[in-house]
Amino acid sequence: MSVAPWLVVPAAGQGRRMGADRPKQYLAIDGRPVLAHTLARLHAAFPAARLCLCLDPEDARFDPAWVPFAEWRRVPGGAERVDSVASALAAIAGEAGDDDLVLVHDVARPCVTVADLVRLHAVLADDPVGGLLAAPVADTMKRDDGAGRVATTEPRAGLWHALTPQGFRYGLLRRALTAAREAGVAVTDEASAVEALGRFPRLVSGRRDNLKITHPEDLALAGQILAAQRQATASGEQDKAPSGALER
Numbered sequence: 001m002s003v004a005p006w007l008v009v010p011a012a013g014q015g016r017r018m019g020a021d022r023p024k025q026y027l028a029i030d031g032r033p034v035l036a037h038t039l040a041r042l043h044a045a046f047p048a049a050r051l052c053l054c055l056d057p058e059d060a061r062f063d064p065a066w067v068p069f070a071e072w073r074r075v076p077g078g079a080e081r082v083d084s085v086a087s088a089l090a091a092i093a094g095e096a097g098d099d100d101l102v103l104v105h106d107v108a109r110p111c112v113t114v115a116d117l118v119r120l121h122a123v124l125a126d127d128p129v130g131g132l133l134a135a136p137v138a139d140t141m142k143r144d145d146g147a148g149r150v151a152t153t154e155p156r157a158g159l160w161h162a163l164t165p166q167g168f169r170y171g172l173l174r175r176a177l178t179a180a181r182e183a184g185v186a187v188t189d190e191a192s193a194v195e196a197l198g199r200f201p202r203l204v205s206g207r208r209d210n211l212k213i214t215h216p217e218d219l220a221l222a223g224q225i226l227a228a229q230r231q232a233t234a235s236g237e238q239d240k241a242p243s244g245a246l247e248r
Protein backbone atom coordinates (compact mmCIF):
# COMPACT_ATOMS: atom_id res chain seq x y z
CA MET A 1 0.00 0.00 0.00
CA SER A 2 1.47 3.39 -0.96
CA VAL A 3 1.88 6.09 1.69
CA ALA A 4 0.02 9.37 1.17
CA PRO A 5 2.43 12.19 0.28
CA TRP A 6 2.74 15.62 1.83
CA LEU A 7 1.25 18.22 -0.49
CA VAL A 8 2.56 21.77 -0.73
CA VAL A 9 0.43 24.16 -2.76
CA PRO A 10 2.02 27.56 -3.35
CA ALA A 11 -0.92 29.96 -3.62
CA ALA A 12 0.60 33.24 -2.46
CA GLY A 13 1.20 34.80 -5.87
CA GLN A 14 -0.31 38.10 -6.96
CA GLY A 15 -1.05 37.16 -10.57
CA ARG A 16 0.63 40.24 -12.04
CA ARG A 17 0.76 38.86 -15.60
CA MET A 18 -2.96 38.08 -15.42
CA GLY A 19 -3.65 41.71 -14.55
CA ALA A 20 -7.06 40.94 -12.98
CA ASP A 21 -8.70 42.69 -10.05
CA ARG A 22 -7.63 39.83 -7.75
CA PRO A 23 -4.97 37.11 -7.67
CA LYS A 24 -5.72 34.51 -10.34
CA GLN A 25 -6.35 31.73 -7.79
CA TYR A 26 -9.56 33.60 -6.87
CA LEU A 27 -10.84 34.03 -10.43
CA ALA A 28 -13.87 31.85 -11.10
CA ILE A 29 -14.22 28.94 -13.49
CA ASP A 30 -17.81 27.63 -13.57
CA GLY A 31 -18.61 29.65 -10.45
CA ARG A 32 -15.78 28.22 -8.33
CA PRO A 33 -12.36 29.76 -7.72
CA VAL A 34 -9.34 28.25 -9.42
CA LEU A 35 -7.98 27.39 -5.96
CA ALA A 36 -11.01 25.18 -5.21
CA HIS A 37 -10.70 23.36 -8.56
CA THR A 38 -7.01 22.64 -7.95
CA LEU A 39 -7.51 21.39 -4.40
CA ALA A 40 -10.40 19.18 -5.53
CA ARG A 41 -8.16 17.46 -8.13
CA LEU A 42 -5.40 16.91 -5.57
CA HIS A 43 -7.89 15.54 -3.05
CA ALA A 44 -9.40 13.15 -5.60
CA ALA A 45 -5.94 11.66 -6.16
CA PHE A 46 -4.64 11.79 -2.58
CA PRO A 47 -7.55 11.97 -0.10
CA ALA A 48 -5.31 11.12 2.88
CA ALA A 49 -2.51 13.57 2.06
CA ARG A 50 -1.44 16.28 4.49
CA LEU A 51 -1.70 19.68 2.85
CA CYS A 52 0.31 22.86 3.38
CA LEU A 53 -1.39 25.75 1.63
CA CYS A 54 0.87 28.79 1.17
CA LEU A 55 -1.14 32.00 1.25
CA ASP A 56 -0.24 35.66 1.36
CA PRO A 57 -0.47 36.60 5.07
CA GLU A 58 -2.68 39.53 4.03
CA ASP A 59 -4.98 37.41 1.89
CA ALA A 60 -8.56 38.12 2.98
CA ARG A 61 -10.29 36.31 0.11
CA PHE A 62 -9.43 32.77 1.17
CA ASP A 63 -12.31 30.63 2.44
CA PRO A 64 -11.42 27.40 4.32
CA ALA A 65 -14.61 25.85 2.94
CA TRP A 66 -12.71 25.37 -0.32
CA VAL A 67 -10.29 22.91 1.30
CA PRO A 68 -11.51 19.29 1.04
CA PHE A 69 -8.63 17.77 3.04
CA ALA A 70 -9.10 16.55 6.63
CA GLU A 71 -5.54 17.46 7.59
CA TRP A 72 -4.25 20.77 6.35
CA ARG A 73 -2.62 23.98 7.49
CA ARG A 74 -2.25 27.52 6.21
CA VAL A 75 1.35 28.75 6.00
CA PRO A 76 2.54 32.26 5.16
CA GLY A 77 3.80 32.65 1.61
CA GLY A 78 6.97 34.59 0.84
CA ALA A 79 8.14 37.11 -1.72
CA GLU A 80 8.85 34.54 -4.44
CA ARG A 81 7.41 31.09 -5.15
CA VAL A 82 10.57 29.45 -3.74
CA ASP A 83 10.11 31.39 -0.49
CA SER A 84 6.52 30.17 -0.19
CA VAL A 85 7.54 26.55 -0.68
CA ALA A 86 10.44 26.96 1.79
CA SER A 87 7.98 28.38 4.32
CA ALA A 88 5.81 25.26 3.98
CA LEU A 89 8.80 22.96 4.46
CA ALA A 90 9.83 24.90 7.57
CA ALA A 91 6.28 24.60 8.94
CA ILE A 92 6.39 20.79 8.86
CA ALA A 93 9.95 20.40 10.21
CA GLY A 94 9.89 17.88 13.03
CA GLU A 95 6.79 16.20 11.60
CA ALA A 96 8.02 15.28 8.14
CA GLY A 97 10.75 12.66 7.98
CA ASP A 98 13.73 13.21 5.69
CA ASP A 99 12.53 10.41 3.43
CA ASP A 100 8.90 11.53 3.23
CA LEU A 101 7.75 12.39 -0.28
CA VAL A 102 6.61 16.00 -0.75
CA LEU A 103 4.64 16.90 -3.89
CA VAL A 104 4.59 20.61 -4.76
CA HIS A 105 1.78 21.74 -7.06
CA ASP A 106 0.99 25.27 -8.33
CA VAL A 107 -2.47 26.45 -7.35
CA ALA A 108 -2.57 27.94 -10.85
CA ARG A 109 -2.69 24.45 -12.47
CA PRO A 110 -6.29 23.28 -11.93
CA CYS A 111 -6.33 20.97 -14.99
CA VAL A 112 -3.86 18.37 -13.73
CA THR A 113 -5.54 14.98 -14.06
CA VAL A 114 -5.95 12.42 -11.31
CA ALA A 115 -4.31 9.87 -13.60
CA ASP A 116 -1.16 12.00 -13.99
CA LEU A 117 -1.06 12.67 -10.23
CA VAL A 118 -1.35 9.01 -9.35
CA ARG A 119 1.19 7.97 -11.98
CA LEU A 120 3.73 10.55 -10.82
CA HIS A 121 3.30 9.41 -7.23
CA ALA A 122 3.78 5.76 -8.20
CA VAL A 123 6.93 6.50 -10.23
CA LEU A 124 8.46 8.61 -7.47
CA ALA A 125 7.65 6.10 -4.72
CA ASP A 126 10.97 4.33 -5.18
CA ASP A 127 13.00 6.99 -7.00
CA PRO A 128 16.04 8.04 -4.97
CA VAL A 129 16.05 11.62 -6.30
CA GLY A 130 12.46 12.57 -7.19
CA GLY A 131 11.11 14.22 -10.28
CA LEU A 132 8.39 16.14 -12.03
CA LEU A 133 5.60 15.96 -14.55
CA ALA A 134 6.88 17.34 -17.84
CA ALA A 135 5.78 17.54 -21.47
CA PRO A 136 8.08 17.42 -24.50
CA VAL A 137 8.32 20.67 -26.44
CA ALA A 138 6.16 20.40 -29.57
CA ASP A 139 6.93 23.68 -31.37
CA THR A 140 9.96 24.87 -33.29
CA MET A 141 12.00 26.98 -30.88
CA LYS A 142 13.35 30.44 -31.81
CA ARG A 143 15.78 32.62 -29.87
CA ASP A 144 15.36 36.36 -30.43
CA ASP A 145 18.13 38.86 -31.09
CA GLY A 146 16.78 41.31 -28.52
CA ALA A 147 15.41 43.54 -31.28
CA GLY A 148 12.35 41.59 -32.41
CA ARG A 149 14.01 39.35 -34.99
CA VAL A 150 15.08 35.72 -34.92
CA ALA A 151 18.70 35.22 -34.00
CA THR A 152 18.71 31.41 -34.14
CA THR A 153 16.45 28.37 -34.30
CA GLU A 154 17.22 26.18 -31.32
CA PRO A 155 17.18 22.39 -31.50
CA ARG A 156 14.16 21.19 -29.53
CA ALA A 157 15.22 17.56 -29.19
CA GLY A 158 15.46 16.77 -25.51
CA LEU A 159 13.58 19.90 -24.38
CA TRP A 160 10.66 19.54 -21.99
CA HIS A 161 8.16 21.92 -20.41
CA ALA A 162 8.45 21.64 -16.62
CA LEU A 163 4.99 21.13 -15.12
CA THR A 164 3.85 20.43 -11.57
CA PRO A 165 3.57 18.52 -9.31
CA GLN A 166 7.26 18.20 -8.64
CA GLY A 167 8.05 15.66 -5.94
CA PHE A 168 11.13 15.15 -3.81
CA ARG A 169 12.10 13.67 -0.44
CA TYR A 170 11.62 16.21 2.30
CA GLY A 171 15.28 16.29 3.43
CA LEU A 172 16.70 16.69 -0.09
CA LEU A 173 14.17 19.35 -1.07
CA ARG A 174 14.77 21.37 2.08
CA ARG A 175 18.55 21.27 1.56
CA ALA A 176 18.15 22.23 -2.10
CA LEU A 177 15.87 25.21 -1.47
CA THR A 178 17.97 26.43 1.45
CA ALA A 179 21.13 26.28 -0.68
CA ALA A 180 19.47 28.13 -3.58
CA ARG A 181 18.11 30.86 -1.33
CA GLU A 182 21.40 31.29 0.54
CA ALA A 183 23.27 31.53 -2.77
CA GLY A 184 20.76 34.08 -4.05
CA VAL A 185 20.07 31.87 -7.08
CA ALA A 186 16.63 32.52 -8.61
CA VAL A 187 14.96 29.13 -9.00
CA THR A 188 11.53 28.95 -10.57
CA ASP A 189 10.87 25.32 -9.68
CA GLU A 190 11.92 22.68 -7.16
CA ALA A 191 13.73 20.59 -9.77
CA SER A 192 16.20 23.34 -10.63
CA ALA A 193 17.17 23.69 -6.97
CA VAL A 194 17.75 19.93 -6.77
CA GLU A 195 19.71 20.02 -10.05
CA ALA A 196 21.98 22.68 -8.54
CA LEU A 197 22.98 20.08 -5.92
CA GLY A 198 24.20 17.83 -8.74
CA ARG A 199 21.19 15.49 -8.71
CA PHE A 200 19.12 14.56 -11.78
CA PRO A 201 15.32 14.64 -11.30
CA ARG A 202 13.21 12.09 -13.16
CA LEU A 203 11.08 13.39 -16.05
CA VAL A 204 7.61 11.84 -15.88
CA SER A 205 5.62 12.41 -19.05
CA GLY A 206 2.50 14.45 -18.25
CA ARG A 207 -0.44 15.73 -20.24
CA ARG A 208 0.15 19.01 -22.03
CA ASP A 209 -3.26 20.30 -20.95
CA ASN A 210 -1.86 20.69 -17.40
CA LEU A 211 -1.87 24.41 -18.14
CA LYS A 212 -0.52 27.03 -15.73
CA ILE A 213 -2.98 29.91 -15.76
CA THR A 214 -0.65 32.85 -16.33
CA HIS A 215 -2.02 35.28 -18.93
CA PRO A 216 -5.60 36.57 -19.38
CA GLU A 217 -6.48 34.16 -22.20
CA ASP A 218 -5.52 31.17 -20.04
CA LEU A 219 -8.58 31.38 -17.79
CA ALA A 220 -11.08 30.60 -20.55
CA LEU A 221 -8.73 27.94 -21.89
CA ALA A 222 -8.58 26.26 -18.48
CA GLY A 223 -12.38 26.31 -18.33
CA GLN A 224 -12.54 24.58 -21.72
CA ILE A 225 -9.97 22.00 -20.69
CA LEU A 226 -11.88 21.19 -17.49
CA ALA A 227 -15.12 20.86 -19.46
CA ALA A 228 -13.46 18.57 -22.02
CA GLN A 229 -11.95 16.46 -19.23
CA ARG A 230 -15.37 16.14 -17.54
CA GLN A 231 -16.88 15.02 -20.82
CA ALA A 232 -14.06 12.51 -21.35
CA THR A 233 -14.57 11.16 -17.83
CA ALA A 234 -18.28 10.75 -18.50
CA SER A 235 -17.47 8.66 -21.58
CA GLY A 236 -14.70 6.72 -19.79
CA GLU A 237 -11.74 8.33 -21.58
CA GLN A 238 -10.29 10.54 -18.84
CA ASP A 239 -7.34 8.33 -17.99
CA LYS A 240 -5.75 8.35 -21.42
CA ALA A 241 -1.97 8.52 -21.17
CA PRO A 242 -0.29 11.75 -22.30
CA SER A 243 0.29 11.70 -26.03
CA GLY A 244 3.37 13.93 -26.06
CA ALA A 245 6.06 11.41 -25.17
CA LEU A 246 6.24 10.01 -28.71
CA GLU A 247 6.08 13.32 -30.56
CA ARG A 248 9.61 14.63 -30.62
Ligand SMILES: Nc1ccn([C@@H]2O[C@H](COP(=O)(O)OP(=O)(O)OP(=O)(O)O)[C@@H](O)[C@H]2O)c(=O)n1
Pocket residue numbers: 009010011012013014015016017018023024025054077078079080081082084085105106107108109212213214
Ligand atom coordinates in the same frame (compact mmCIF):
# COMPACT_ATOMS: atom_id res chain seq x y z
N1 LIG B 1 5.47 34.65 -3.87
C1 LIG B 1 4.81 33.67 -4.52
C2 LIG B 1 4.71 33.68 -5.93
C3 LIG B 1 4.00 32.65 -6.55
N2 LIG B 1 3.42 31.70 -5.80
C4 LIG B 1 2.64 30.63 -6.45
O1 LIG B 1 3.46 29.95 -7.37
C5 LIG B 1 2.69 29.46 -8.46
C6 LIG B 1 3.31 29.76 -9.82
O2 LIG B 1 3.57 31.15 -9.90
P1 LIG B 1 3.05 32.15 -11.01
O3 LIG B 1 2.32 31.48 -12.07
O4 LIG B 1 4.20 33.03 -11.37
O5 LIG B 1 1.96 32.97 -10.16
P2 LIG B 1 1.94 34.48 -9.73
O6 LIG B 1 3.18 34.81 -8.96
O7 LIG B 1 0.63 34.66 -9.04
O8 LIG B 1 1.89 35.22 -11.13
P3 LIG B 1 2.76 36.46 -11.66
O9 LIG B 1 4.19 35.94 -11.71
O10 LIG B 1 2.20 36.74 -12.98
O11 LIG B 1 2.60 37.57 -10.67
C7 LIG B 1 1.30 30.06 -8.31
O12 LIG B 1 0.48 29.00 -7.86
C8 LIG B 1 1.49 31.15 -7.28
O13 LIG B 1 0.35 31.40 -6.46
C9 LIG B 1 3.53 31.71 -4.41
O14 LIG B 1 2.99 30.84 -3.73
N3 LIG B 1 4.25 32.71 -3.80
Ligand SMILES: C[C@](O)(CO)[C@H](O)COP(=O)(O)O
Pocket residue numbers: 081106161162163164188189190212
Ligand atom coordinates in the same frame (compact mmCIF):
# COMPACT_ATOMS: atom_id res chain seq x y z
C1 LIG C 1 6.93 25.64 -11.26
C2 LIG C 1 6.53 26.02 -12.65
O1 LIG C 1 5.11 25.98 -12.78
C3 LIG C 1 7.08 25.02 -13.62
O2 LIG C 1 6.73 25.37 -14.93
C4 LIG C 1 7.03 27.39 -13.01
O3 LIG C 1 8.42 27.40 -13.02
C5 LIG C 1 6.49 28.46 -12.13
O4 LIG C 1 6.21 29.54 -12.94
P1 LIG C 1 6.81 31.00 -12.81
O5 LIG C 1 6.03 31.73 -13.82
O6 LIG C 1 8.26 30.93 -13.10
O7 LIG C 1 6.53 31.40 -11.38
